[in-house]
């Protein structure tokens with residue numbers, strides 16, 4: 157009764173255990189398959205994959221690493237939201253509080269900041285890998301396109317997050333960045349041909365981005381909502397389209413001659 | 414401290430150093446596998462992974478994913494313990510930092526502002542990069558090199574992409590981060606930033622080189638000829654070449670694909686051309702019109 161195998165057996169027979177895991181795992185073909193499609197997270201995978209998919213040298217795991225970086229950012233980001241107000245009067249001191257008041261606040265902020273840099277780096281390397289293996293060729297053309305949008309969204313996620321601490325770095329990076337909006341042909345007040353549409357600093361692209369004609373409270377609120385809600389939502393949806401298509405297009409690409 | 418060490422150890426710049434290391438590593442790995450496969454193809458052998466069977470996902474793949482996830486977590490945790498994210502002074506709209514830099518991954522585009530007006534550098538070119546990337550699978554009709562690393566079989570695609578990726582994107586980012594100081598002037602990493610430094614660079618326009626006022630009608634006409642000549646010539650010249658050398662390819666490629674590919678290609682090549690004109694010949698604009706300048 158007191159030896160470990162006994163305890164293990166008893167735990168496995170317990171109704172709570174059984175309700176969670178449903179069946180015993182016996183390392184048979186059937187159970188190995190069941191382990192994948194019986195689990196909502198794992199069933200993104202097929203039950204069997206090519207040998208190459210378990211070797212690092214083909215994909216470098218880069219797409220998976222990008223996704224994992226995104227998960228870390230969502231988790232740390234949600235925790236950060238508990239400590240942050242998107243208003244000019246409070247944002248900066250909230251970040252200072254993270255540094256000096258909140259337990260592990262510094263690590264939390266660091267993880268989010270370096271995780272973001274990391275995701276931008278690995279998504280570019282993922283794209284490079286897909287290019288170098290010619291994996292954008294038929295039948296994966298569409299998924300490459302989905303990937304390009306994900307790349308842009310990754311930049312946008314990082315860019316909108318820049319403003320949130322409301323420090324000099326973010327403020328001026330956003331100022332420089334959104335000034336480009338003013339230069340949009342036709343739709344920006346400094347862009348070519350905009351006079352034909354009666355575009356002014358108060359109705360152009362830059363105004364729409366900032367919710368005003370300068371970087372102020374509205375711009376901070378907009379950046380915050382894009383950063384914490386809108387872009388992550390679109391990204392998650394597209395990531396699932398992306399993963400779905402990886403499988404529907406026949407799994408990780410293999411030499412096709 | 415040595416200014417170079419100071420620049421690369423700034424917290425946010427450590428990311429760029431990590432990027433350079435990671436990208437170099439994976440580039441070598443990719444090309445090494447490509448050359449290996451090229452050799453196999455040359456002697457008619459199957460490439461890496463061609464005759465592979467299937468394995469169960471559970472556990473080999475699930476295990477390796479878990480290990481990678483843990484490794485990434487350890488790496489990020491270590492990075493976060495060792496380096497603290499900076500927080501600068503509170504935002505002050507009246508105090509413009511010099512230089513005011515965009516986030517690092519946009520510094521390639523900010524660098525383009527030296528050579529192009531904002532509507533081109535900040536709006537048109539980035540949009541075309543996105544469109545161009547998405548177009549790649551539809552304009553690359555070479556069926557070879559699908560699903561394995563290779564170089565010989567798709568030289569043009571790889572060289573063109575690499576030029577865009579390594580030179581026009583990554584190199585310009587590295588320049589923007591490490592070599593641009595106050596006034597967006599060039600600083601070598603061992604030079605101190607000097608906020609009082611002013612460089613008077615007398616730039617001129619293309620037509621002034623020939624003694625024609627670029628804002629006069631003849632200047633306008635000359636500019637129009639050169640710019641449109643580049644665009645039209647760039648459109649026609651490859652066509653003539655292909656028609657002569659690879660007529661079957663051109664036929665298979667089709668007109669729409671040809672026009673899209675060539676437009677994207679001449680747009681991309683306009684960047685290094687404009688850079689040389691600016692850096693070597695100190696030419697700012699080629700064509701000045703009442704509405705926009707190129």
Ligand code: HEM
Pocket residue numbers: 215217218219220221222223226279282283286289291292296299300301302303304305306307310395398402407408409
């Ligand atoms: C948030 C960004 C992204 C995530 C989370 C992501 C995730 C993934 C994952 C997990 C895979 C499976 C294989 C692998 O790990 O390499 C994959 C494959 C793929 N990705 Fe991405 N990806 C992203 C962005 C991109 C980008 C920017 C591109 C290209 C422009 C792209 C194009 C592709 C293609 C074509 C495949 C199929 C490759 C094959 O079958 O070998 N993805 N992606």
